[in-house]
Amino acid sequence: xxxLKLYYKYIRMNFLTGLQYKxxxxxxxxxxxxxxTDPIGTLFMFSxxxxxxxxxxERIVLIYAMAVTSFGLAETFCRGFDYFPWRMIRTxxxxxxxxxxxxxYIQIAGSYFHIHRLSRVIGGIAAITWCLWKxxxxxxxxxxAVIVLALTGGFLAYxxxxxxxxxxxxxxxxxxxxxxxxTNASYQVTRCPIxxxxxxxxxxxxxxxxxxxxxxxxxxxICGWGESYFAGLLALPAGFAFxxxxxxxxASV
Amino acid sequence: MNGIAATLKTCLSIFRIKTAESxxxxxxxxxxxxxxxxxxLIEITVYTVFYKYSSNQNAGLAAGLSLRQxxxxxxxxxxxxxxxxxxxxxxxxxxxxxxxxxxxLCRPLDLYANWFARTASTRLSPLLWRGLPIIxxxxxxxPAYRLELPSSLSGxxxxxxxxxxxxxxxxxxxxxxxxxxxxxxxxxxxTNIIMLAGSVLSGAYLPLQLWxxxxxxxxxxxxxxxYLDIPMRLYLxxxxxxxxxxxxxxxxxxxxxxxxxxxxxxxxxxxxIVIQGG
Numbered sequence: 277x278x279x280l281k282l283y284y285k286y287i288r289m290n291f292l293t294g295l296q297y298k299x300x301x302x303x304x305x306x307x308x309x310x311x312x313t314d315p316i317g318t319l320f321m322f323s324x325x326x327x328x329x330x331x332x333x334e335r336i337v338l339i340y341a342m343a344v345t346s347f348g349l350a351e352t353f354c355r356g357f358d359y360f361p362w363r364m365i366r367t368x369x370x371x372x373x374x375x376x377x378x379x380x381y382i383q384i385a386g387s388y389f390h391i392h393r394l395s396r397v398i399g400g401i402a403a404i405t406w407c408l409w410k411x412x413x414x415x416x417x418x419x420x421a422v423i424v425l426a427l428t429g430g431f432l433a434y435x436x437x438x439x440x441x442x443x444x445x446x447x448x449x450x451x452x453x454x455x456x457x458x459t460n461a462s463y464q465v466t467r468c469p470i471x472x473x474x475x476x477x478x479x480x481x482x483x484x485x486x487x488x489x490x491x492x493x494x495x496x497x498i499c500g501w502g503e504s505y506f507a508g509l510l511a512l513p514a515g516f517a518f519x520x521x522x523x524x525x526x527a528s529v
Numbered sequence: 530m531n532g533i534a535a536t537l538k539t540c541l542s543i544f545r546i547k548t549a550e551s552x553x554x555x556x557x558x559x560x561x562x563x564x565x566x567x568x569x570l571i572e573i574t575v576y577t578v579f580y581k582y583s584s585n586q587n588a589g590l591a592a593g594l595s596l597r598q599x600x601x602x603x604x605x606x607x608x609x610x611x612x613x614x615x616x617x618x619x620x621x622x623x624x625x626x627x628x629x630x631x632x633x634l635c636r637p638l639d640l641y642a643n644w645f646a647r648t649a650s651t652r653l654s655p656l657l658w659r660g661l662p663i664i665x666x667x668x669x670x671x672p673a674y675r676l677e678l679p680s681s682l683s684g685x686x687x688x689x690x691x692x693x694x695x696x697x698x699x700x701x702x703x704x705x706x707x708x709x710x711x712x713x714x715x716x717x718x719x720t721n722i723i724m725l726a727g728s729v730l731s732g733a734y735l736p737l738q739l740w741x742x743x744x745x746x747x748x749x750x751x752x753x754x755x756y757l758d759i760p761m762r763l764y765l766x767x768x769x770x771x772x773x774x775x776x777x778x779x780x781x782x783x784x785x786x787x788x789x790x791x792x793x794x795x796x797x798x799x800x801x802i803v804i805q806g807g
Binding site: 452 | 556557560561563564567568571572574575578579580582583584585586588589592714715716717718719721722725729734735739740741
């Protein structure tokens with residue numbers, strides 16, 4: 277419990293620090309524009325080329341938004357891990373963290389927070405709502421539960437990626453850019469309709485980093501594209517398993 | 530006159546040193562190239578799906594861009610994208626934040642010229658260690674995924690000149706953002722929003738030709754087409770080399786405008802700059 281309290285204090289402090297800058301509303305606006313403009317290429321492509329068989333723009337954007345929202349959540353609450361290699365390992369500040377008698381994960385996760393990160397989540401949820409409404413999906417208790425569980429699973433999975441990055445940073449801080457394949461680049465994969473997705477990508481993002489498990493399968497289950505609710509509900513366990521796997525490998529480092 | 534020559538010489542040296550320094554980070558470059566290649570392959574898959582299976586398959590050709598050209602656009606886009614000013618150079622940002630800018634101001638060298646040289650080097654150097662593996666990969670791909678040869682020799686030549694102009698444009702715009710960043714109390718919001726405009730409108734997300742038709746006129750004349758879309762059109766031959774003259778002129782005109790604006794803003798901000806730290 278004291279860990280959670282400490283985390284809350286860290287986040288609060290970093291949040292207030294961010295508000296000291298005059299330009300913070302602009303920052304929120306900026307990330308919001310990023311969120312809106314990011315899928316703009318996909319939207320323009322659909323408006324020019326039309327749908328791909330059963331794959332309409334709402335379907336693709338829904339899967340995309342599920343992944344983006346999960347990523348946004350992880351980014352909001354575990355951003356510290358993302359900065360960890362450069363802010364802590366390279367500068368040597370990590371030594372000081374090691375001296376404190378508190379959980380390392382909490383200290384690192386809380387070491388950075390900024391309100392504007394939430395705009396990705398807000399934008400994502402808005403997009404999910406729009407897509408579900410467009411497709412006429414009824415939001416009963418089951419469907420809402422599937423979405424919430426999927427986002428939670430996604431949050432855990434992406435947090436796992438951040439922790440993985442930090443673990444690798446102990447060995448090298450230079451060659452870390454490839455990790456973007458599992459963060460910012462991973463949700464770009466969802467722009468490709470799943471029937472046409474190369475097998476290797478599909479397997480990579482299902483069985484290693486469960487990005488499709490937290491985006492495509494839940495979306496498919498509640499919209500009735502052919503996947504079962506069982507597959508849709510796998511999101512949370514899959515995300516959790518990935519996080520635990522990363523925590524264990526992080527602990528052994 | 531002597532002053533200008535001396536400044537130029539110093540700036541060239543700064544540029545050379547900075548470039549040589551950043552070329553040491555080979556691993557970082559290769560790791561970055563992996564991401565770029567991954568990105569490019571996804572993009573190509575998406576374009577292929579659209580060009581082959583969508584309900585309106587000929588829309589791409591109607592817009593003047595064939596699938597092969599789109600594939601080449603993706604590869605070269607990954608390369609030229611590295612040049613875009615999406616962030617302020619970390620060296621310079623560090624100096625603004627820590628107050629080291631005071632030391633920079635003591636140097637008998639114009640601050641704008643000094644930082645311009647640094648920024649130009651940061652814009653250019655990723656093209657080597659990160660860019661070359663991308664191009665190497667792009668050329669050895671199977672035909673459906675391959676980067677095509679330029680449409681003509683003169684097109685290639687114009688495209689190269691246009692790329693150099695793009696470097697100037699990217700640098701001067703990066704410096705404009707940097708001058709705005711001198712107002713430290715505002716934080717990163719304003720600068721990021723300025724740079725964001727560039728990355729959206731450059732064509733890195735989607736070739737400008739595939740944007741909606743009614744925007745085309747605006748898209749070609751707005752400054753950020755010069756980042757990568759104009760060099761690309763010349764390479765692919767979607768713009769004939771005879772148009773290169775005004776297209777490159779446009780790039781340079783925007784670069785000059787941004788440089789003038791950046792310098793003016795910097796001069797203004799330096800009049801009452803707050804030095805951090807102590």
